[in-house]
Amino acid sequence: MPGVEGRPRTIEELVATNSYNPMIVSDLEEYVMMEQFEPEKVNITIMSRILTKALMAMPSMDFSLCMYLIPEKLQIEEPFFTFTELSHLLETANFREFWAMAMRSRDLLEVVPGFEQAIQEYAIHVLSITCKRVPRHILAEAVNIDGPSLDKFLAMQCQKCGWEVETISEGRQMVVLPDNEDNNPSLRKVQSDSISLREVARLFPVMS
Amino acid sequence: MAYEAYARGGDSRDGREGHDSRDWREPREPRERDSREYRDARESRDGREYRDARDHRDAREDVRDRRDGYDEREERENLPRTHDVDENGQYVVPDVVKTFVAYFYRHIREKNVYEIHQMYDGSWNKLSERMFTTTLWPPVEAIAPFVDNDHVFCLLYKEMYFRHVYATVQPTLAQRCESWENYCNLFQVILHGNVNMQLPNLWLWDMIDEFIYQFQNFCQYRAKLKSRTEEELTALRQCEQVWNIFGVLNYLKALIESSHIVDILEEESGGNLTFTATDGYDYQGGSNVLKVLGYFSIVGLLRVHCLLGDYHGALRCLSPIDINQQGVFTRVIGCHITTMYYYGFANMMMRRYVEAIKAFNSVLLYIVRTQQYHSKSVQYDQIMKKNEQMCALLAICLSLCPQAKLVEENIHNQLREKLGEKMLRMQRCDEATYDELFSYACPKFITPSAPNFDEPPMNYNQDAYRLQLKLFLTEVRQQQLVPSIRSFLKLYTTIPISKLASYMDINESTLRAGLTSYKHKTHSVDADRNIISNADIDFYIDGEMIHVVEPKTTRRFGDHFSRHILRFEEITRELERMELPV
Structure with a gap:
């Protein structure tokens, strides 16, 4: 397979870069797939970096896409088990538990x-498609800042982003999130009866 | 008798009166798709007009009188029933097979696509049914003398031979290896541009389809190690390169690259429809083989990547083909169904339910509309199996993402009839039903890597399937709250979070998480990373209050009217044709 030989090195480079770049995720998936072809070459360190990156790509499906490719016998072991849990908490928007678990898995x-920062962005994304105004403590929980x-x-x-x-009342604050199609239906385009x-x-x- | 026909056929090619009266065997498609493929091929040859299938049926009576060309009906009377070896241990080739291969070879040399198609799709299957239901076709060495020992023809013959092996018996390891080798040789010849044949699209599709089928079958076979003898294990161990995943992917990719099909398709998106307009055939005397194989390899890669669980890669491979348009892939039924099935499945696994629903809806509709044409096809059972599987997948998607308005009425009726009760159960989040339907309808997933032969032999052929099932059910479980939230939202325009929580018998923070997750799960991320809402019932939270957004149901009249205008036109035309009794 062309390029396979050189791949792990490139991947190391990719995951070592400082800024998060969503465009590399498909390359990462390709790497996970290569590992599926030759399971004896699995490199757990690289894999867990890839999975961390995949979590950071939420709300995209990258994490699930990686898991579809990782053999089950690996998935029941650490660190994959922890990753699965973390993903589950994000998918079900249980942010408090997520941050607690992330804290315990800091090293990973x-x-x-x-x-x-990437997870905070995801949390803000899901909150702003759900809420017009959100109580301060709910937001605090989602982004893990207080x-x-x-x-x-x-x-x-x-x-920067037009929040208010x-x-x-005394001691109770409400954060107003910017309008979008989801939290403000009047912005939604009306689907006309087109042919x-x-x-x-x-x-x-x-x-004729 | 047969040789006489051959001899006479040799010099009467110009006066082919009976040409059109051939029995029409390939599955026929309705109106706009009217077997254009072969009509075009033939028009270019002898400038003849295509005649409607009705004429074919009427003219069938003449067939027996025709002496031109090959007709297997003539041999019916004196069929040899067994295939013995003579006293020297030589395989005795039945006369009818000799004639068949000789004609087949001749038509391929003459690039007579119409006749090749007739023999490939019709005669081959008929002969197989009549003579080779339990035995195999003669080995290639036995027929080679009748086809000038032509190298390429022998590769093609073996391609069909092994396909018949797989369909008839459980292939041995040796046969699997030989077939792999044959595909390698065949693709090598084609890749190096050493062919100038013109082959029917159906056959070229079948080649890619069978290539992947045998690969998948080998992966399954290799994964069952438990009951193997020591010799079998040793033999398997030596087959590392056979049906190797890299090999399979490399051939498909090489066919795509060498054919420059991606560039050709890209040009087409600019309006230059040279490939699609001719269905990939070449009327300038060139060969269609590499180009069309490259095209079908795109669909092949979609399938292989899906079998591996790489859905993102699968869809990326398919991207040169626009599945919302008619294309060469819609001309071959098997290819059309395969494309839509894997495209829909990959989208379902990526939570793009709306995209999946649209795909399944359109192909199921296509099957319903063309049912009468392929009911006689040899692929009928396969088509119906895929039909049922896609119904099940559509039912799953609609349960996770109720978007009934995307589905045509008769598909809805089909679903209600077959899976109505199961859909109700799935809407109540019954995991067992999801499990059942997924297991029934999913592709045959494979583990691409060779086993570790140093470990005690075990069976791992179910591993890949179990993993995909497990991950799918995890997704279902994560969406557990969605249906009940949805059913409550239907009842209100506004409702405080605390009140809904008490109705649902959960605490407020669980409900908030549930509502947020509802939003997340009803959005999908498309190929360009745009986030799109798929929700039918929507809401937003303002502080502590849930506001339900009324779905604006604009009925689409345009669709309805245009369909009925066309139907009315058809009825009037039918009536005008009728002769009234005086």
Whole structure:
């Protein structure tokens, strides 16, 4: 197979780069598949970096796509078991438990820089397609930031992404997330009753 | 008798009166797809107009009088029933087979696609049915003298020979190896541009289809080690290169690359439909073989990647072909069904349910509409099996993503009739039903790597399937709350989170997570990483209050009317044709 020989080295390079780049994920999947062909060459360190990257690519399916390719007998062992759990918690939006578990698995995840930030982005993504306004403590739980750091985080989001913070009553804050098609249905495009060109073309002979 | 026919056929090629009266054997398709493939091929040859199937049937009576060309009916009376060896240990080739291969060879040399197709799809199957139901076709050495020992023809013959072996008996390891070697030789010859044949698309598709089938079959075979004898294990160990995953992928990729099919298809997207307009045939005297094999290899890669569980790679391989348009892949029934089945399946596994539903809907509709034409086809049972499997997959997708409006009415009726009760159970998150339908309808997954022969022999042929099933059921489990949230949302326009939580008998934070996950799961990420909503019932949360978004149901009248205009036109035309009794 062309390129197979040189692949692990490239992968090392890919996962060692500092910034997270979603475009490399398909290359990573290809690597996972190569390992499927030659299971004796499995490199657990590289695999766990790939899976960390795949979690960071949420809401994309990268993690599941990798798991479809990893033999089951590996999946029941560590670190794959932990990864599966982490993915499950993200998929079901159980952020509090996720962050607790991520904390316990620090050693595994910290090898890839930007992990925390990528998951926070995912959490913000799912919250903003679900909510127009979200209570501060719910947001705090989802991004795993609280207290003064959260104030700072919110101030930055207000400035950069158009968030707003409303104080509802004494000590209770509500974060207003920017409008999108999902949290504001009035933005949604109305699907009109359109007829495809192909359909019309078929009618031509009848009408002539 | 047969030789007489051959001899006479040799010089009467110009006056082919009876040409059109051939029994039409390939599955016929309705109106716009009207067997264009072969009509085009023939028009180019003798500029003759294609006649409707009705004429064929009427003219069948004349067939017996015709002496031109090969007709296996003539041999019916004196068929040899057994295939013995003579006193010298030589295989005795039945006369009818001698004639068959001689004609077949001649038509291939003359690039007579129409006749090749007739013999390939018709005569071969008829002879197989009549003479070789329990025995094999004569070995290639036995027929070689009747075809000038032509190297390429022998490779083609063996391709068909082994296909028949796989369909008739459980192939031995030696046969598996020989067949692999034959495909390697055949593809090598084609890849090096040493052929100038013109072969029917159906055959070229069957080659790719069978190549992958035998590969998958070998992986299954190799994975069953438990009851093997020591000799068998030793033999298997020596077959490392046979049906090797890299080899299989490399051949498919090489066919795609050497044929430049991706460039050709890219040009077509700019409106230059040279490939599709001729269905891949070459009327300038060139060969269609490499080009079309390259094209079908794209679908082949889709399938191999799906069998490995690499759904992302599968869809990426298919990307040169636009499945929303008619193309060469829709001209061959088997290819059309295979493409849509694996495309739909990969999308389902990637949670792109809407895309999967559309694919299954369109191909199931196609099968229903063309049913009467392929009911006589040799592939009928296979087509129906895939039909049932795709119904099951569609039922799964619709249970996870209720988008009934994407499905045509008669497909809906088919589903309700066959799987109505199971769909109800799946909508209640009954895992056993998901398990049952998935297991019935999924591809035959494979483990591509060779076993470790130093470990005690065991069977691992089910491993790949079990993994895909397990991961699929994990996905189902993660969506457990979705149906009940959905059914509650249907009842309200607004409802506080606390109230819904108490109705559902779960705590508020579980419900919040459930609602957020509902949103996540009802969105899919497409190939360009755009995030698209697939929800039929939608909502948003404002603080502590859930607001349900009324789905705007705009009925699509356009579709309905255009369909009925066409149907009406058809009925009027039918009525006009009728002769009224005076």
